[in-house]
Every structure is written in C-alpha cells, then in structure tokens.
Amino acid sequence: MYSGKSGPYITPFHCRTFAGSRGWRSSIIRFCRSLGFKGFQDFKLDLAIEVASLGGEEKSLLDTNVTEEDSAEVIGQKLQATINNVLSETLNLLNFRTLETVAADLKSARRIVIFGVGSSGITADEAKNKLMRIGFDVDALTNNHFMYMRASLLEPGDIAIGISHSGTSMETIKALTLASEAGATTIALTHNPMSDIAKAADKVLVNGNRQGKLQGDSIGTKISQLFVLDLLYTLLVQADPERAKLTKSRTTAALD
Numbered sequence: 001m002y003s004g005k006s007g008p009y010i011t012p013f014h015c016r017t018f019a020g021s022r023g024w025r026s027s028i029i030r031f032c033r034s035l036g037f038k039g040f041q042d043f044k045l046d047l048a049i050e051v052a053s054l055g056g057e058e059k060s061l062l063d064t065n066v067t068e069e070d071s072a073e074v075i076g077q078k079l080q081a082t083i084n085n086v087l088s089e090t091l092n093l094l095n096f097r098t099l100e101t102v103a104a105d106l107k108s109a110r111r112i113v114i115f116g117v118g119s120s121g122i123t124a125d126e127a128k129n130k131l132m133r134i135g136f137d138v139d140a141l142t143n144n145h146f147m148y149m150r151a152s153l154l155e156p157g158d159i160a161i162g163i164s165h166s167g168t169s170m171e172t173i174k175a176l177t178l179a180s181e182a183g184a185t186t187i188a189l190t191h192n193p194m195s196d197i198a199k200a201a202d203k204v205l206v207n208g209n210r211q212g213k214l215q216g217d218s219i220g221t222k223i224s225q226l227f228v229l230d231l232l233y234t235l236l237v238q239a240d241p242e243r244a245k246l247t248k249s250r251t252t253a254a255l256d
Helices: 015-022 025-034 040-055 072-093 096-108 119-133 144-152 170-181 219-239 241-254
Strands: 112-115 138-141 159-163 185-190 203-206
Touching (some): 025 040, 072 219, 096 185, 112 119, 112 144, 112 170, 119 138, 119 159, 119 241, 138 144, 144 170, 159 170, 170 185, 185 219
Parallel strands (some): 112 138, 112 159, 159 185, 185 203
C-alpha cells in the first residue's frame, strides 16, 4: 500500500499542504471518506497507528540516516530536519479540542499524578518540574510499585497522566487503570491512539515520531512528548498569567 510505505512523509502534513497548489483538497477528503474515515485527520491517525506497528522492525540506532562520509555539521543538519518533521507531525496528529479540554481539567484538578517508565519516566519528571513551578500539586512516579499504590489512592477530582510512546508499557497501563477505578480522570500521552494505554484513558493526546525497537532513547520522541506537555503548560499559564507569575516567582525564590 502506497500510504503505508509513505506514512512518515504524510502524517506531518495538513490536508491543504498535502493537496498542494492544484486544488485537490476536496478530492483528498472524498477519498478518505470513501475509505470510511470522517476526513483527512482521521485518516492520518489511522495511518499513524499502522506506521507505529511497522516501526518495531527497524534496526537503526539513530533518528536519521547517517553515512560514513557525513561530517558533524551534516549530521547536525539531518537531526534538525528530523526534529522539525517530528514537531510538524505532532501538530497535525494532535486534537486541539482535546488538548484544550485537558488543560481545563488540569486547571481545576485537586492534584495531578504523572506515570511513566524508562524514557517516558524522564518525561514525566520534566512535566512535574514545570507544573510544580507554577503552583500545581503534582507528582511523577516511575517505580511500578509506587505507581500502583498512588494510583489506588486517587479520588474524583484528581488527574492521572500516563505517558507511553508505544502505548504498550504494562506498568503505566496498570497504573492508569487503577487510577480510573479509583475515580480519577485519566489522560494518555502516546503515539498510538488505538493502544492499550489509550483504551485505559478518558482522553488521549497523540505525539508524533515513529521509532524502532532500538530507538527507545530517541530524541525525536522525547521532544514530541515534551512539546505536547509544554503546550499544556502554556495553556495553563495563558489561563491565569498573574497566578502563574506569582507562584513561579515564589518557587524560583525558594531555589535561590
């Protein structure tokens, strides 16, 4: 299938960009609907799932193709291009209504708990750092026993965020499931919107970047996750800039 092989090149684009200057936008939308999709966005999401399932077969250790002849400068330029593509893909895969709803949920949350293991655990810690600086009662857990205990003690009014790029991290899925059973609102940040972690969540945010099995430390994945979380952070600051400024001043002063 052409789109399956070309998935990484299609998902970063908006329908208008993909259609080009020939006015094919309506034709593309009709084509997507003929396949059973609501439109180009739904087609891209489904394509992202297919591409994610193919990513495990890749054997590359790197985010970009590097040859023996490449200088450090050329490698830097290739990595920059890869990161730019990942951010574009993330913007096009995100449902911004869901993003805004999640930001509103976070703003009114009693407390926020973020779960993640491995590389996603590092992302969870970074999200905790940013949200705590502007006054949120937030914690990040990366040890599965601590995740399960904390999740079981959550209550209605609390929010649990589970981060898993593949959507298959069993520890994070179990923690999010326990949080949901306890009455908390659950949110998944993943590249695969049809994964088990997405099914365990009330709301799903999709980040870009297909990666192979040997790319669990991918800078593209890390940046795409942090990009989505920084969008949420920015929306929270935008919603109450005076409070954010006051609390960040207090937390910054505490670190002096």
